[in-house]
Amino acid sequence: MSHVNESHSDVGHATVDVPAVRMRAIHKSFDGVPVLKDVDFEVRPGEVHALAGGNGAGKSTLMKILQGVYSKDSGAIEVDGRAVALSSTHDARAVGIGMVFQEFSLVPTLTVAQNIFLGVEPLASGLIRDREAVARSREVFARMEVDVDPEATLGQLGTAYWQLTEIAKALAQDARILIMDEPTASLAKHEADTLFDLVGRLKARGISVIYISHRMDEVFRIADRITILRDGRCLLTEALSDLTPAQVVEGIVGQQMDGELEYRLRAAHSGSADSTGAAAVPVIELRGVTAGPRVQDISFSIGRGEIVGVAGLMGSGRTELARALFGIDPITSGEVLIRGRAVKLANPRTSIAAGIAMIPEDRRAQGLVLDHSVRDNLLLPLLGRFRRGPLVDDRAARTAARELIQRFRIKVADDSRAVRRLSGGNQQKVVIAKWLGTDPAVLLMDEPTAGVDIGTKTEILETIRALADEGMAVLVISSEYSELLAVSDRVVVLRDGKVHRVLARADIPDEQSLQLSVQGA
C-alpha cells in the first residue's frame, strides 16, 4: 500500500549512466506533414532538463508522445534503460512519467486529496478510505515541504495550490520523471520561487524534471541541460553552463525573424510630436487612477499616433490597469481624460462610447463567440450601425465584414465559417478587427500575440504600427519584452500596482535593460 514511501528508496538504484528517459530517432507526422524528424532526447536521473523551441517546433508533440497521448511513427523510447511502449497515458504513468499540465487537469469540485488519488483511491472492501487518502496526501506534501490542506476543496484555492496538487498527484503515483509545461505562467513571483525550491528538492531525490519554458531567466536558474527543437528537429542538447542566454534565444528563434521584431521609428508619431509639440492634447490621459490594490495612483498619457507599452511582472497590475480603463473594474479615485475631457468609465459600454476599445488577454473566453461565424463575430460591436428599420441590413453588414477581413488579412475562405476553426493567429486578428470596426480613439491590447506563431506575430505587430499611424493611441500590455520594444514609443513600467518608471524608447538600449528595470535592479 505504501507506494508513497517507496520512492525514497527507489532513488538509489538508478545510476547516472542509465538515462531516466531516452527517446531515439522519433518521427511523427500529422496528415502527412512531418512534425518531428529524427529527434533524440535524453534525460538523466535527477536532472532538470529544459526543453525549448518556438511555436510549432515540436515540443508539445514530443512530450505528448512521452505521455502516451500520441503514438510515434517510428523510433524508440527507453525508461531507466528498458524499452517501453507508451500507447496510453496509463502506460506512461505506470513507468513513472508524470505530467504537470499547463492547463490543469484537476477537478475543482473535489478536495485536494480526492484529486491526488482520483482513480487510484485507497479502498477497504470496495469503499474509498478518504481518511487514508488524506493522510497519504499529507505525507506527500510533507516530503515536498509545502503546506497544503488536503481536505480543502480545490476550486477555492489559488492557482499555485493547483500546481502543487498536480505535482503531489504525480508523486503519489510514484512518478520519477515530471514534465512541467510553462509551470510559472500563472504564478506570482514568490509562488514561482517556491516552485523552483521544490524543483530543487525533487532533483535532490533523484526525480528528473523536463522543464518547458519560454523564460530564459528561469531556464538558466533551474535547469542543468537544455534541448532546443527547431522545425521538428533537435538543434542541440547541451549543459546550460556552456551556453549564454543569447545563444539559446538564437537557437530558438533562428536568424530570420530578427528584423521583424526591431523597433522602427514611425513617421506619423515622430511627425505629430515634432509639429504640434507638447501643446497637443493627449488622446487619453490618466490622472492618479486607482482601482483596487493592483492599480494605484497611475498617471500617464498617450498622444495621437503613439504606442505606449506596459511592462511589469505577473501581478504588477498590468491586466488590472486595462480592465479599469475598459470599465470592467471600478475606478475608485483619479480621473481619465479623453481628448482633454474627463469621462466616467462605469462599464464597458461607457468605455466604448468614450472611444476606448479593448482586445483582451484571453481571446477565446473574452473576445470571441467561438461557435459563431467570422462575420457575426466581426459585426457584433457594430450591429447598431447596419439597421434598416428594426432589422439588420444584411448586405451592408456583409460588405463591412468583407472589408475588415481584407484589411486585416484574415485567412478564411468563407466568412460564414465558425471562428473555432481558425488558427490562433487568425482568431486574434478577428478580435482585433472586430474592435477596430468601431473606430476607437484608444486601443488597449493585453498580450496581443499570446499563443500565435512568429509569422502572425510580426503581422500583428505591423498592424499595431499601422493603426497608430492612422492616429490611434495604442496601449500594449505584454510580458514579452522583445515585443514591447518592437512597437512601443514609450514604456510604462509597473511594479506592485504603481508606475515605477516611464521610459522613452530611445532610453532603452536592449531587452536586458528593460528586464532589469521591470525586475527592479
Place this chain on the structure above:
Amino acid sequence: MPTTTSTPATGRGTVAASPGSFLQGFDWRRYIIYIGFALVFVAFAVTLGDDGFLTANNLLNIVRQSAIIAIIAVGVTYVIACAEIDLSVGSTAGLASVVTAMAISDYGLVAGIVAGLLVGVVVGSINGALVSLLNIPSFLVTLGMLGIAVGIAQWITQSAPQPILDPTYNLVFGGGNFGPVPGLLGWMAIVVVIGAVGLAKTRFGRKVLATGGNRMAAEFTGINTRRIKFQVLVISSVLAALAGMLYAGRLESGRFQWGSGDELSAIAAVILGGTSLFGGAGSVVGTLVGALLIGLINNGLVLAGLDTSQQQVVRGVIIILAVALARRK
C-alpha cells in the same frame, strides 16, 4: 537542499489550516437544505399544529408521498452530478408501470418484475448510447425520450389502466409494510443508502463527480467518461422504472400517467439537496432531504387549505427561493 517550508500564494487562496480559519471557511450554503427543511418544518408545526400536521399519521404520509420522488431523484442525482440531465424519468416510470402490469397479467409475477426493470435498462441504454456515443446533449435525448416513453405506454394500453390482480406484487411493491415500516419507506431507505454510499464512497461515484467536475481532467486521469455517462443514465432509468413499479403496486394498476411530471419534482429535489446543476458535486442524502422538503411543502399547503392553483404558485416560489439561496457562486 533548501529546507524552508514555504506557503505559496500568500493572500490568494486561503487554506483552512487552523481551526479558526476553518470556521471562517464554513460554507453555510452547503447546509442550506437542512436549515431550510428545519425552518419550513417548524413554521408548519407552529401554524398548522391544530390541523393535524404533527400527528404521526400525517408525518408518515409525508414520507410516503415523498418516497417515490426520492427514489427517482437518487438516480437523477448521479446524472446531474455528472453534468448531464435526465428528463425522461417520469415517462419511464409510467411505461414501466404499464409494462409490469401487462406482463404480470399475461406471464405472472416474476416476468412482470423482470419486464418492468428491463424497461429501465432499455430506456437508459438508449439514452446513454445516444449521449455517450453520438455526443447528443442529454437534454435533447431525454426530452425526446420523455415523449417516446409515455407515447408507447399510452399506445400499448390504448390509454386504458392495466389492473394488477397479483396480491403479492401489490404487497411488496408499495402497498404493504416491512414489519412496522411502510413498504415504500423501506424501498426508499434501500435506494438512498446504496445511492449515498455509491456516490460518496466508491470509485464509481468519484468517477461520476470527476466527470461532471472537469471532464477533460477525468479523461487525463484515465477515466472512461463516456462509459460513466452511459452508466449514470442507465442507473437513472432503472430507478425511474422501479418508481413506476412502486406506483403500480401502491395503486394496484399500471397507467401511462403514473410519474407524469415527476422529472421536475426530482430535479428540484436534487438541486435543493445541493447537487451542482453544473456537475461535479452531489449528495444523495441532500437529495433525500430535498424530496422530503418538497413533500413537506405539498402537505403543509394542503393542510393550510390552499387550492391546487395556489399550491402550485407557493411551491414554485419556495423552490426558486431555496435554490437561489443554495446556489454556489
